[in-house]
Amino acid sequence: MTRASESFNVFGTELFAADTRETARQKLARITFDSMAQFVGLLDTRGNVIEINRVALETAGTALSEIEGKPFWTTFWWQASEEMREALRTKIQSAASGDRMRWDAKIRGHADGDMVAIEATLMPLKDERGRVRFITFEARDLTAGRAEEREIGRPDGEGTTSSQVQTRAEHTRLIREEARVLEILNRVGMTVSAELNLDRAVQVVTDAATEITGAAFGSFFYNVLDEQGESYMLYALSGVPREAFSRFPMPRNTAVFAPTFKGEGVVRSDDILEDPRYGKHAPYYGMPKGHLPVRSYLAAPVLSRSGEVLGGLFLGHPEPGVFTAAAERLVTGIAVQAAIAIDNARLFQAAEREVAERRRAEVALQQLNATLGERVAEEVRERAKAEDQLRQVQKMEAVGQLTGGIAHDFNNMLAVIVGGLNLLQRKLAKGDMDVGRFIEGALEGAQRASALTKRLLAFSRQQTLEPEPIDLNGMVLGTRDLLMRTLGEHVHIKTALEVDLWQVKVDPGQIENTILNLAVNARDAMPDGGALTIGTSNLGLDDRQAAEFAISPGPYVLLVVADTGFGMAPDVIAKAFEPFFTTKEVGKGTGLGLSQVYGFVRQSGGHVQIESQPGSGTAVRIYLPRHEGAAQKAGITGADCHGLPGEVVMVVEDEAQVRAISVEALKELGYGVIEAAGPGEALRLLEQGQPVSLLFTDVVMPDMSGRELADRARDRLPGLKVLYTSGYARNAILRNGSIEPGTSLLSKPFSVDDLALKVRQALDR
Numbered sequence: 001m002t003r004a005s006e007s008f009n010v011f012g013t014e015l016f017a018a019d020t021r022e023t024a025r026q027k028l029a030r031i032t033f034d035s036m037a038q039f040v041g042l043l044d045t046r047g048n049v050i051e052i053n054r055v056a057l058e059t060a061g062t063a064l065s066e067i068e069g070k071p072f073w074t075t076f077w078w079q080a081s082e083e084m085r086e087a088l089r090t091k092i093q094s095a096a097s098g099d100r101m102r103w104d105a106k107i108r109g110h111a112d113g114d115m116v117a118i119e120a121t122l123m124p125l126k127d128e129r130g131r132v133r134f135i136t137f138e139a140r141d142l143t144a145g146r147a148e149e150r151e152i153g154r155p156d157g158e159g160t161t162s163s164q165v166q167t168r169a170e171h172t173r174l175i176r177e178e179a180r181v182l183e184i185l186n187r188v189g190m191t192v193s194a195e196l197n198l199d200r201a202v203q204v205v206t207d208a209a210t211e212i213t214g215a216a217f218g219s220f221f222y223n224v225l226d227e228q229g230e231s232y233m234l235y236a237l238s239g240v241p242r243e244a245f246s247r248f249p250m251p252r253n254t255a256v257f258a259p260t261f262k263g264e265g266v267v268r269s270d271d272i273l274e275d276p277r278y279g280k281h282a283p284y285y286g287m288p289k290g291h292l293p294v295r296s297y298l299a300a301p302v303l304s305r306s307g308e309v310l311g312g313l314f315l316g317h318p319e320p321g322v323f324t325a326a327a328e329r330l331v332t333g334i335a336v337q338a339a340i341a342i343d344n345a346r347l348f349q350a351a352e353r354e355v356a357e358r359r360r361a362e363v364a365l366q367q368l369n370a371t372l373g374e375r376v377a378e379e380v381r382e383r384a385k386a387e388d389q390l391r392q393v394q395k396m397e398a399v400g401q402l403t404g405g406i407a408h409d410f411n412n413m414l415a416v417i418v419g420g421l422n423l424l425q426r427k428l429a430k431g432d433m434d435v436g437r438f439i440e441g442a443l444e445g446a447q448r449a450s451a452l453t454k455r456l457l458a459f460s461r462q463q464t465l466e467p468e469p470i471d472l473n474g475m476v477l478g479t480r481d482l483l484m485r486t487l488g489e490h491v492h493i494k495t496a497l498e499v500d501l502w503q504v505k506v507d508p509g510q511i512e513n514t515i516l517n518l519a520v521n522a523r524d525a526m527p528d529g530g531a532l533t534i535g536t537s538n539l540g541l542d543d544r545q546a547a548e549f550a551i552s553p554g555p556y557v558l559l560v561v562a563d564t565g566f567g568m569a570p571d572v573i574a575k576a577f578e579p580f581f582t583t584k585e586v587g588k589g590t591g592l593g594l595s596q597v598y599g600f601v602r603q604s605g606g607h608v609q610i611e612s613q614p615g616s617g618t619a620v621r622i623y624l625p626r627h628e629g630a631a632q633k634a635g636i637t638g639a640d641c642h643g644l645p646g647e648v649v650m651v652v653e654d655e656a657q658v659r660a661i662s663v664e665a666l667k668e669l670g671y672g673v674i675e676a677a678g679p680g681e682a683l684r685l686l687e688q689g690q691p692v693s694l695l696f697t698d699v700v701m702p703d704m705s706g707r708e709l710a711d712r713a714r715d716r717l718p719g720l721k722v723l724y725t726s727g728y729a730r731n732a733i734l735r736n737g738s739i740e741p742g743t744s745l746l747s748k749p750f751s752v753d754d755l756a757l758k759v760r761q762a763l764d765r
Contacts, residue, residue: 039118039139045132047072047092056139072137095122095135127348128197198345199236205338206236206313212334213298213327215239215315220302220338223261223311232261235311240292256297260312263301268328271320272297296322300335302342310342417442446749466745467505467604469627472557473497476534479512483519483532490529491522498537504557505627510600517597518561518620525565525618535560541623549607555626556606562619568612576610597622641760643670649759650674650690652682652697652709653725658748662696662725665752666759679704679712686716694763699726699745723762725750 033040039056043049049067057064067075073088084105091101101122120139124132202220210218217239221232234242255277259267269275272294287294296317302310313335315323421442427435476495483493504511515534522532537558546553568576577598597620601608605625612618643649649671653659659675666673674690676682679701686692695713699706710722727748744765746758 039120039137041072041137043072043092043135043137045096045135047089047096047135049075050134091122092135095124096132098124098126098130098132100124128200198342198349201341201345202236202338203238205334205341206238209313209315209331209334209338210238212330213315214317214322215296215298216317217292218313218315220313221261221311223309232257232311257299257312260299260301260314261309263303263307263309265301266328266332267297267299268323269297270323271295292316293318295320298323298327298331300328300331302335302338304339304343310339313338417446466509467507469503469505470508470511471501472504472511472536472559472624473501475508475511476515476536476559479515482516486516487519487523487532491526492529492531494531494533496533496535500538501536502538502555502557502626503628504624506604506624507600510604514597514600514622515559515561517594521594522561522563522565522618525563525567530564530617533560533562535562538626539623549609549623551605551607551623552625556623557626559622559624560619561622562617564617567614567616568610568618569614573610573612577608641669641756643672643759646672647693647763648672648674648691649694649696650676650682650685650692652676652679652695652701652706654678654698654701658698662755665755666696668752669756669759671759678702679706679709682709683712683716686713692717692720694721694723694759696723696725696759699724721762721765723758 033051033053039059040053041049041056042051048069049064049072052064052067062075071089072092073085088103088105091103095101103120103122104118105120106117118139120137123136123138125134125136126132206218206220209215217237219234219238220236222235223232256267256272256275259265269278272278275297294316296319298315300313302312304310313331315331317323424435424439424442427433476497480493480495487493519532519534522530526532535558537560538555539558540555541549541551541553543553576594578595598608601622601624607623609621609623610618611621643666649666651659651662651666651673653662653675654677656677659677663673663675674685674692676685679697680703682695682697692713695710697706697709701709706724706726710720710724713722714720723744723746725746725748744758744762746754750758
């Protein structure tokens with residue numbers, strides 16, 4: 001036997017020399033099918049004709065093309081009665097349901113032929129799931145068989161000699177043997193054409209090879225090779241129980257087995273014990289002890305369509321000389337059918353695996369879709385949880401950085417205040433009146449502490465703003481002299497101001513402090529001198545720009561403070577507004593300047609932006625909402641304010657020391673003073689008829705807020721003037737972070753001049 005790409009030698013001749021292996025197999029299957037002596041047909045499950053062999057077609061006197069695809073019970077049978085046809089149809093339906101059916105009938109072959117008695121079998125062919133795929137029809141001509149028996153059974157003297165009888169008997173035996181072989185081949189052919197279960201197909205082929213060759217036992221070994229080429233798996237066994245091979249190793253790559261597993265051709269030996277290839281390999285040098293006795297040996301390779309050696313059919317018999325050349329030819333043909341069965345079964349299994357994988361994928365996709373919403377929700381929950389944890393970590397880092405910076409600056413300020421007051425106390429105790437420098441130091445430390453608190457509140461947007469309509473150009477020009485003294489002669493100050501600049505409504509002190517902060521930063525970025533430019537302009541922000549800045553679209557006033565310094569890198573810009581972040585040396589900056597600017601601008605409804613590149617200077621752009629209205633003119637200072645005769649101020653403060661300082665300061669300014677430790681006491685004094693010109697009250701108190709006290713006091717004294725004071729007045733008298741119109745507020749801590757100015761403004765309003 002040659003490889004698939006070469007000519008195909010069958011039965012010792014170049015029968016299919018010009019054909020490929022696949023074409024040769026198809027021809028061989030057709031020859032086997034047509035060589036059968038019985039009537040053989042293949043039907044689908046509805047009883048329609050798929051295939052009919054030559055013997056049946058010749059008996060019927062028709063061609064396959066005339067009956068192919070037609071119901072079997074309506075064709076083929078000449079002059080059959082309707083009852084006979086109905087009986088055949090019923091039998092076919094039963095076979096389609098899975099039952100093996102027998103059908104005996106007398107039919108007429110050719111239209112002018114004799115009646116023929118037949119014995120037929122209808123057999124369902126099922127797949128590995130038990131579903132009927134096809135129906136086979138096999139029929140025997142009983143009339144011809146009986147005629148032969150009658151001829152052979154005539155006694156001598158009646159026209160037939162003894163030798164003639166023997167010759168006919170031998171002829172009959174050969175016919176019957178041929179019929180048996182063809183019947184087996186027919187069964188195998190029908191099975192491999194329809195059987196999709198690999199195990200059953202291989203078993204049928206192995207059983208057929210054992211039976212047709214007269215072997216005592218047969219086997220099929222699957223050719224699964226390891227690195228040494230010696231791993232062969234027993235797949236099917238016939239003639240003996242499987243336990244017969246359980247104690248022995250699989251075949252090895254010996255001289256006897258190698259030709260089969262390499263696909264080199266058929267190996268036949270009348271006596272394997274005398275074969276020169278036998279007994280050459282350790283450890284047994286032949287069959288191991290207890291192995292089935294084998295003298296006659298026959299093996300044929302089974303090759304797939306691609307030429308792959310699938311395995312081998314191995315046949316044995318304990319007596320020598322059993323396997324003939326005919327047996328060799330038959331097992332070669334069966335090996336071809338075995339290859340067809342295995343290839344078909346493997347293709348079917350591969351298709352089933354693909355279908356199963358697709359079904360699993362579809363089920364997985366359905367489950368995925370069914371749980372998609374839930375999994376998305378779970379993912380969102382997990383992500384939200386992770387984001388919360390991240391925000392908590394970032395918050396704690398910010399708090400740690402914030403508290404560290406506050407502690408450092410406040411401790412320095414408190415050291416100045418506490419040390420100065422202690423020295424002041426000791427000097428006065430000794431009668432030393434040279435204490436001015438200690439008083440100034442303590443005041444400076446207190447003022448710095450107050451400024452630090454305001455900066456923190458500005459950064460967190462919690463400070464109390466007192467916005468007023470202002471002329472920003474006038475504010476810039478008003479700070480020019482201060483900037484020149486602060487920045488020094490090496491910084492050249494330039495202005496570029498819009499002529500008809502719109503008004504803005506902001507806290508004057510905060511906007512002045514913002515300009516000063518940015519100017520000082522610019523000076524520090526130009527240690528060798530440079531130019532500082534302050535510019536203003538009118539502009540409008542559209543929806544896209546406003547969305548980018550997270551502010552409302554509309555008209556804005558732009559304030560720009562630009563320098564020619566060394567600029568800022570992108571990573572520095574990203575952190576510039578963080579509290580206590582600074583690139584300056586220790587002691588040269590608090591890191592709160594830009595954070596205060598950012599908080600103030602955002603609280604005022606605007607936006608702040610930094611544009612900078614290393615070596616190209618920095619420009620800070622501040623966008624403030626336009627205000628429709630006129631700017632207020634500058635008022636009087638606290639040094640010019642005093643109390644008038646008859647003006648009485650009621651001081652309501654729950655902190656005794658703070659209350660005492662306020663009372664003494666008001667008396668120093670010339671006001672009459674009534675003090676109350678809380679709202680309840682204040683209301684009782686008002687009910688007693690105490691004359692009061694101004695209610696000066698803390699905002700945050702334990703029993704009642706300053707706002708509630710003012711409302712109840714005005715119920716008793718309509719038109720009562722009120723001045724609030726607080727270190728933190730959030731939400732008590734504020735609206736959107738600014739004090740309500742008509743409300744006066746004095747933020748703690750305050751100086752006597754601050755108190756004098758606010759009291760005077762409140763009384764004169």
